[in-house]
Amino acid sequence: xxAVILNDVSFGYxxxxxxxxxxxxxxxxxxxxxxxxxxxxxxxxxxxxxxYLSPATxxxxxxxxxxxxxxxxxxxxxxxxQNYALFPHLSARDNVAFGLDVRGVRRxxxxxxxxxxxxxxxxxxxxxxxxxxxxxxxxxxxxxxxxALVIQPDALLLDEPLANLDRSLRDQxxxxxxxxxxxxxxxxxxxxxxxxxxxxxxxxxxVVQAGQIVQVGTPAEIYAKPRTPFVARSLGPANxxxxxxxxxxxxxxMIRPEQCExxxxxxxxGLVWPGRIxxxxxxxxxxxxxxxxxxxxxxxxxxRAGVPAGERVTVGLPESALWAIxxxxxxxxxxxxxxxxxG
Numbered sequence: 001x002x003a004v005i006l007n008d009v010s011f012g013y014x015x016x017x018x019x020x021x022x023x024x025x026x027x028x029x030x031x032x033x034x035x036x037x038x039x040x041x042x043x044x045x046x047x048x049x050x051x052y053l054s055p056a057t058x059x060x061x062x063x064x065x066x067x068x069x070x071x072x073x074x075x076x077x078x079x080x081x082q083n084y085a086l087f088p089h090l091s092a093r094d095n096v097a098f099g100l101d102v103r104g105v106r107r108x109x110x111x112x113x114x115x116x117x118x119x120x121x122x123x124x125x126x127x128x129x130x131x132x133x134x135x136x137x138x139x140x141x142x143x144x145x146x147x148a149l150v151i152q153p154d155a156l157l158l159d160e161p162l163a164n165l166d167r168s169l170r171d172q173x174x175x176x177x178x179x180x181x182x183x184x185x186x187x188x189x190x191x192x193x194x195x196x197x198x199x200x201x202x203x204x205x206x207v208v209q210a211g212q213i214v215q216v217g218t219p220a221e222i223y224a225k226p227r228t229p230f231v232a233r234s235l236g237p238a239n240x241x242x243x244x245x246x247x248x249x250x251x252x253x254m255i256r257p258e259q260c261e262x263x264x265x266x267x268x269x270g271l272v273w274p275g276r277i278x279x280x281x282x283x284x285x286x287x288x289x290x291x292x293x294x295x296x297x298x299x300x301x302x303x304r305a306g307v308p309a310g311e312r313v314t315v316g317l318p319e320s321a322l323w324a325i326x327x328x329x330x331x332x333x334x335x336x337x338x339x340x341x342x343g
Contacts, residue, residue: 001064003028003187004049004155009058011048018044020211022058026155026189031181033190033198035234036208042191043082043159045208049189050079050157062154073102078148079157082164084140086132092143093118093128099151117150118142120180138169145177149184156181158190162197174201195235199223207231209329226254230329237288237300243324245295246271246317251327255317257288258302264316271317273299280306291315 004026011019018041026032036042047053049060051072059068067075078099086095093114100110118128121142132140141161148156162170162177178201181188192198198205199219206213207222207230215227226232229240232254239257243250264272275293280303287303291313299315307313 001028002026002061003030003063004189005061006049007059007061009045009048009055009060011044011053011055018211019048019055022211022213024206024213024216026187028063028187029185031178031188031190031201031203033192033202033205034208034213035192035195035198035205037193037234040208041211042193042208044211046079046157046159046189046191049155050077051075052079075155076151076153077155077157078151078153080141080144080148080159080161082160084132084144084161086140086143086147088132091129091131092123092135092139095132095143096146096150099147103151113150114146117146120183121146121149122176137165138173141165141173145180149180149186153186156186156188158188160192161190163192163194170197177201199235207234223256225323226325228325228329229254229327232325239299240325241297241299241317241322242327245297246322248322248324250324252325253322254325255321255323256302257300259318259321260299260301261316261318262289262291262301262303262307263314268316268318270319270321273297273315273317275299275313275315277307277309277311277313279309282306 002025006022006024009019009022010017022045034042034045044053048055051070055068059066061067062075096117097110097114100113123139123142123146127135127139162173165173174197202219204216204218205222206216209230215222215231222231223235226235229252232238232240237257239255241253243253246253273293273295275291277289278292278298279290281288287306289301289303289307291299291301293299293315301315
């Protein structure tokens with residue numbers, strides 16, 4: 001039985017569609033990430049799953065139960081909003097206890113579960129009696145996560161919960177979030193615009209374009225084998241080369257920068273294009289080098305070392321790494337990609 005199923009779910013404001021005919025099946029215990037740019041409909045989709053919005057068409061099921069017309073409190077889904085939405089007049093501990101109190105859990109059991117969950121998310125004991133406005137962003141995120149998990153939800157819904165944190169803390173909490181999800185086994189649906197986040201912690205990713213999920217797959221599948229240029233770009237830097245340039249019938253051939261090679265050896269198995277360095281960008285652990293090839297194409301190449309602008313080089317494109325995709329960003333029917341039926 002699937003944990004969450006969406007069948008032909010649509011939503012819009014007036015005549016403006018926001019979510020269009022989404023069909024999706026999410027497995028129990030899966031960490032599923034909805035990835036897309038601002039305004040693509042991904043947060044709206046999450047709110048539809050949580051019951052905060054009602055679909056114009058389609059049905060939503062949790063573990064075989066039709067919850068389309070069930071309000072949020074009846075779905076047993078824990079949600080962490082981007083701004084955390086903590087109750088400002090309650091302490092951290094009381095924020096976490098709120099859902100248990102509403103469900104009539106007795107005080108002794110409530111205290112035990114709250115303290116256990118706060119331990120799990122790593123909130124310091126000294127912070128538990130304080131109100132949200134006196135907590136750091138990372139501490140607020142831990143409280144919001146504990147509040148969502150303490151009710152033992154059927155699904156945990158996360159709306160860009162790390163977006164407001166600085167990079168180092170975001171990376172730390174991302175790892176902790178994934179470890180906590182594995183420990184609890186809760187089915188988790190994360191919304192993000194950050195491809196590195198999606199690649200790092202997901203079991204599967206659904207890429208959203210203009211209100212539709214246009215591709216679903218594991219991080220490795222979508223990164224290496226995108227179906228459209230939009231999907232290719234959504235997962236990070238990508239070279240999209242005209243098939244005609246490399247004697248292929250496909251519209252475009254995709255290759256990632258790290259798969260290209262600067263100044264390959266004579267025995268290199270692939271295409272070799274001469275050119276010159278147009279730009280070299282230092283990324284910390286490595287460089288991203290833009291090569292303007294003599295055929296007029298700019299190729300992005302990952303490199304362990306920087307190369308001076310203007311220097312003549314060759315770029316190696318391994319045959320095995322080239323991936324054919326259409327030259328169109330037309331939205332693919334979600335139903336054709338992820339057919340789903342209640343079960």
